[in-house]
Amino acid sequence: MTTLLLADHDGRALADATARALTPAQAIGDPVDILVAGNDCAAVASEAARLEGVRQVLLADGPALAHALAEPLTALLVGLAPGYTALVAAATGTGKTVMPRVAALLDVAQISEVTAVIDATTFARPIYAGNAIETVRSGDATRVLTVRAASFPPAIHGGGDAAVVSIPVPETSARSQFVSAELSRSDRPDLTAAPIVISGGRAFGSAEAFRKYLEPIAAKLNAAIGASRAAVDAGYAPNELQVGQTGKIVAPDLYIAVGISGAIQHLAGMKGSRIIVAINKDPEAPIFAVADFGLVGDLDLILPELEHAL
Amino acid sequence: MKILVGVKRVVDPNVRVRVKADGSGVDLANVKMAMNPFDEIALEEALRLREAGHADEVVAVSVGDSASTDTLRSALAMGADRAILVKAEGRTEPLAVAKILMAVAMREGIGLAILGKQAIDDDANQTGQMLSALLGWPIATFASKVVAEGETLLVTREIDAGRETLRLALPAVVTADLRLNQPRYASLPNIMKAKKKPIDELTAAALAIDTSPRLTVLKVSDPPPRQPGIRVSSVAELVAKLREAGAL
Numbered sequence A: 001m002t003t004l005l006l007a008d009h010d011g012r013a014l015a016d017a018t019a020r021a022l023t024p025a026q027a028i029g030d031p032v033d034i035l036v037a038g039n040d041c042a043a044v045a046s047e048a049a050r051l052e053g054v055r056q057v058l059l060a061d062g063p064a065l066a067h068a069l070a071e072p073l074t075a076l077l078v079g080l081a082p083g084y085t086a087l088v089a090a091a092t093g094t095g096k097t098v099m100p101r102v103a104a105l106l107d108v109a110q111i112s113e114v115t116a117v118i119d120a121t122t123f124a125r126p127i128y129a130g131n132a133i134e135t136v137r138s139g140d141a142t143r144v145l146t147v148r149a150a151s152f153p154p155a156i157h158g159g160g161d162a163a164v165v166s167i168p169v170p171e172t173s174a175r176s177q178f179v180s181a182e183l184s185r186s187d188r189p190d191l192t193a194a195p196i197v198i199s200g201g202r203a204f205g206s207a208e209a210f211r212k213y214l215e216p217i218a219a220k221l222n223a224a225i226g227a228s229r230a231a232v233d234a235g236y237a238p239n240e241l242q243v244g245q246t247g248k249i250v251a252p253d254l255y256i257a258v259g260i261s262g263a264i265q266h267l268a269g270m271k272g273s274r275i276i277v278a279i280n281k282d283p284e285a286p287i288f289a290v291a292d293f294g295l296v297g298d299l300d301l302i303l304p305e306l307e308h309a310l
Numbered sequence B: 001m002k003i004l005v006g007v008k009r010v011v012d013p014n015v016r017v018r019v020k021a022d023g024s025g026v027d028l029a030n031v032k033m034a035m036n037p038f039d040e041i042a043l044e045e046a047l048r049l050r051e052a053g054h055a056d057e058v059v060a061v062s063v064g065d066s067a068s069t070d071t072l073r074s075a076l077a078m079g080a081d082r083a084i085l086v087k088a089e090g091r092t093e094p095l096a097v098a099k100i101l102m103a104v105a106m107r108e109g110i111g112l113a114i115l116g117k118q119a120i121d122d123d124a125n126q127t128g129q130m131l132s133a134l135l136g137w138p139i140a141t142f143a144s145k146v147v148a149e150g151e152t153l154l155v156t157r158e159i160d161a162g163r164e165t166l167r168l169a170l171p172a173v174v175t176a177d178l179r180l181n182q183p184r185y186a187s188l189p190n191i192m193k194a195k196k197k198p199i200d201e202l203t204a205a206a207l208a209i210d211t212s213p214r215l216t217v218l219k220v221s222d223p224p225p226r227q228p229g230i231r232v233s234s235v236a237e238l239v240a241k242l243r244e245a246g247a248l
Helices: A016-027 A042-049 A063-068 A070-083 A093-106 A207-221 A229-233 A264-270 A299-309 B037-051 B068-078 B094-108 B127-135 B188-194 B235-244
Strands: A003-006 A032-038 A056-061 A086-090 A110-114 A116-119 A122-127 A132-138 A143-147 A163-166 A176-183 A196-200 A224-227 A254-258 A275-280 A293-296 B002-006 B009-011 B033-035 B057-064 B082-087 B112-116 B139-149 B152-159 B162-169 B172-176 B199-203 B215-221 B230-232
Touching: A003 A016, A003 A070, A003 A093, A016 A032, A016 A086, A016 A116, A016 A143, A032 A042, A032 A063, A032 A070, A042 A056, A042 A163, A063 A070, A063 A176, A070 A093, A070 B127, A086 A093, A093 A110, A093 A143, A093 B094, A093 B127, A093 B139, A093 B152, A110 A122, A196 A207, A207 A224, A207 A254, A207 A299, A224 A229, A254 A264, A254 A299, A275 A299, A275 B235, A293 B235, A299 B235, B002 B037, B002 B094, B009 B068, B033 B037, B033 B068, B037 B057, B037 B068, B037 B112, B037 B139, B037 B172, B057 B068, B057 B094, B068 B082, B068 B188, B068 B199, B082 B094, B094 B112, B094 B127, B112 B127, B127 B139, B127 B172, B139 B162, B152 B172, B162 B172, B230 B235
Parallel strands: A003 A032, A003 A086, A032 A056, A056 A163, A086 A143, A110 A143, A196 A224, A196 A254, A254 A275, A275 A293, A293 B230, B002 B057, B002 B112, B057 B082, B082 B199, B112 B172, B139 B172
Antiparallel strands: A116 A122, A122 A132, A132 B215, A176 B162, B009 B033, B139 B152, B152 B162
16 A cells, blocks of 8 residues: 655756645555656756655666656556556646656546545545536546645655665657746746735736736745736747636635636636635626735736835 | 547536535536536537548537437537547546446547546546547647647647647647637538538447546535625735734
8 A cells, every 4th residue: 555646847957836735645545655767867856855855766767758748657657557546746738748648548437636634545626617526436446646745745755765766768650749848037026925925807908908917926025926817828938828717727825817807717727725815996806706815906006016015 | 531529519618617515516407508618628629630631520429318419519510520438427426437438449549639628517637538548548738739740740749837838749639728729609501501510429348448437526616715805995005914813
């Protein structure tokens, strides 16, 4: 009875989502191994080994595993599966792509975006954009889960000293190839890990205004910047900043929503935040229903004043 | 090339669902239903590939009870050439749907399957991935751009850190993200024409696929409520309240 946690990383550093995913992986109740797969990623494995409460770290390192392509990663996990009773990944882009494939090849159900581990086979997860919580019990021999990182505190860094064991990279004839990537370069903290998030909506009216009003406040608060779907669709912010049912799920200590009306799809991505502030000129905007503190007014007047007051 | 598009009948995205008092599920009685929005995007992309000469036929497939015929009619009205309803009783999990789609893809000689990245009811985000694994086809999830190039597809995907482009050898599976395209509205003449287009019916049993759920739903409950908040009248008051709450 052992659990395997698939690590997320960029080749250099372990993602915060993995340290968080370790918490529910341990809540299943069995020893946890972490799998670090990639190309030239030994440093990530060493970092994973320092997380508290890890039995061992498996390192699969080779060019075939670069860019976290679905096919080689699936083959690797399916090959390891017989040694485990639960396979877990954070519900990141990689986890969401690979874990259903692994489950299908094991002929078991996959349980997505788990927000609570009730026991080794029983899990809670949001459905209908978080408007209902479903508690399910798995009858399968192997449980394959993705877990919502924002719902769990991170495991302690530096508390552990697990062994790193190198494992072979399986031969696969991948029929997909990596071509190119356009990665965002931002000085801001990671949206899914930042303690403070300030998000903007369509009310900004332009990409220039979005940056002009939000960036100085984000810099002062050391906050991440997020966006509503409307702001991303309008081109004010890049896709990776979208917060919502189909974007990133965040649960910071403080979430400031500016010029965001509060569609259920957006609320699904942020209503787990500890404190929510809504700034909107429409006093009837649905975002106020979930806000701890609401301020009605024009963002071009309020935001400069807020920057000044911080 | 034939393109398969999976379409699911779900609660209309603008409806706020209510959890049943007995905790057995959400109340779907008299609730407006619609095609899953991501499936509309998937279908639109398939139609564009056909219109650009990269495909000859677009086949819409839905798994569900006879009410899913409405969803298939909508797909035909948007421009799908044919539709297949695979009847399955009760709750069908993504694994069962993926097995059904696999069987249909093999019968139909499908060259590309495009699915919505997730259904907005169960928010599972699994079926396309499972289908690709079962068929042994490559996959690109969360597609925001698809370009056909000979026997390959160049797919740009929305990933956590930005965007990346993959090249897939066909046959392949693609799952559609929000910004892949803006789905068309069905015109009245096309709605009329759709009434004459064929909808074939199959059953999961006839395809020899066991759709019994692997998960037992123990309960469905309301999410924990948030405490009601307050309105503040000024930036100064807001900052003071946030400091008081230890948020700044």
